Amino acid sequence: MSVHFAGTTALVTGASSGLGAEFARVLAARGADLVLVARRLDRLEALARELETRHGITARILGADLGEPAAWARVRAFTDAEGVRVSTLVNNAGFATYGVLAETDPGRADEEVRLNVGALTALTRLYLPDLMSEGRGALVNVASTAAFQPVPSMAVYGATKAYVRSFTAAVAWETRATGLRVTALCPGATRTEFFDVVGSEDAKVGRYQSAGQVVRRAMRALDARRTPPVVVSGVANRVGAVLGRLAPERLGLPLTEALMGR
Numbered sequence: 001m002s003v004h005f006a007g008t009t010a011l012v013t014g015a016s017s018g019l020g021a022e023f024a025r026v027l028a029a030r031g032a033d034l035v036l037v038a039r040r041l042d043r044l045e046a047l048a049r050e051l052e053t054r055h056g057i058t059a060r061i062l063g064a065d066l067g068e069p070a071a072w073a074r075v076r077a078f079t080d081a082e083g084v085r086v087s088t089l090v091n092n093a094g095f096a097t098y099g100v101l102a103e104t105d106p107g108r109a110d111e112e113v114r115l116n117v118g119a120l121t122a123l124t125r126l127y128l129p130d131l132m133s134e135g136r137g138a139l140v141n142v143a144s145t146a147a148f149q150p151v152p153s154m155a156v157y158g159a160t161k162a163y164v165r166s167f168t169a170a171v172a173w174e175t176r177a178t179g180l181r182v183t184a185l186c187p188g189a190t191r192t193e194f195f196d197v198v199g200s201e202d203a204k205v206g207r208y209q210s211a212g213q214v215v216r217r218a219m220r221a222l223d224a225r226r227t228p229p230v231v232v233s234g235v236a237n238r239v240g241a242v243l244g245r246l247a248p249e250r251l252g253l254p255l256t257e258a259l260m261g262r
């Protein structure tokens with residue numbers, strides 16, 4: 001049975017492209033009002049107007065660099081000032097750096113942790129009491145198949161996504177009696193702007209899924225009678241995730257290094 005989002009508000013980070021924009025489209029089609037957050041305001045503006053026209057919902061936009069810790073409380077202050085009660089939170093904004101750690105830009109690695117871990121944790125904490133008391137929405141934290149094993153050439157990225165998976169599964173357990181649906185969504189390679197930001201497709205493992213396929217998988221998890229705390233999109237990715245978890249690291253590390261194009 002499809003969950004109804006009519007009359008509720010969903011906040012989506014990283015909504016200016018890729019999976020975040022797709023989440024915004026699908027949630028709007030199910031009747032949710034939206035708060036869309038990212039740095040590229042022009043993209044958010046165009047998407048907000050498109051979805052308002054098509055679905056008769058209200059879409060608010062906020063330009064924020066979530067790699068800056070000061071922005072995290074600003075998001076909450078914005079929804080408070082607008083009188084918006086958030087009942088669904090999609091922590092989707094994230095990016096990856098690629099290359100052996102000693103050769104990567106230290107500032108970029110710090111930013112990666114602040115965005116993929118810091119912003120996601122802070123926003124979850126800031127909105128969780130509301131999400132729990134509403135109890136009819138969802139918390140979706142976007143992790144990755146990189147969460148299931150250490151990833152040479154993407155050491156920081158893999159570790160941030162392992163954090164997201166662990167953190168979200170624990171929050172799902174803590175909130176299990178509230179009616180809030182909580183899941184860590186783990187996509188594999190997905191056709192978005194992700195690899196443009198990475199700067200290389202060498203890091204791509206397996207076949208691309210579309211953003212639509214990945215978000216449909218997430219919505220299926222939310223519609224389930226019991227939302228799984230961790231959901232991997234795509235059969236091949238599910239097999240890879242199981243192997244990644246079970247393989248001893250002395251076997252997994254060289255294999256993952258080879259898969260990462262090194």
Ligand SMILES: NC(=O)c1ccc[n+]([C@@H]2O[C@H](COP(=O)([O-])OP(=O)(O)OC[C@H]3O[C@@H](n4cnc5c(N)ncnc54)[C@H](OP(=O)(O)O)[C@@H]3O)[C@@H](O)[C@H]2O)c1
Nearest residue numbers: 014016017018019039040066067094144189190192193194
């Ligand atoms: N595509 C894949 O293969 C793949 C696989 C597994 C997991 N994921 C995860 O999926 C999530 C979405 O990525 P995507 O594939 O949709 O890539 P994308 O098309 O590059 O989208 C990333 C989104 O994050 C936003 N963002 C980046 N830095 C930000 C910042 N400092 N502050 C605020 N927003 C920021 C971007 O908006 P602005 O640039 O406008 O700020 C954009 O909307 C990420 O968490 C990623 O790790 C992707």
